[in-house]
Amino acid sequence: MVVSYGGHGGGKAAEALRTVLLGLKMKTPEKTVNLSFPDRGFRDKCFAGEELGLDGGEEVWEGEKRSVVDVWEEMVRLLE
Secondary structure: OOOEEEEEEOHHHHHHHHHHHOOOOOOOOOEEEEEEOOOHHHHHHHHOOOOOHHHOOOOOOOOHHHHHHHHHHHHHHHHO
């Protein structure tokens, strides 16, 4: 399962990695998950390795939760 971060190159990097993994005969889900940073301040905190405060109930990637679960379930099916 490939999960990428960032809005610009993350998706392209994930697809390139998936191509390499397939070339190595590894099973990978067809879909990847791309989590975009909600704003520049959040992105800058990520790049600096700072605490993001995600354990305070804030759901930054709430909208992507379903796609993460879907890709996870596809990965589990590939392992059966």
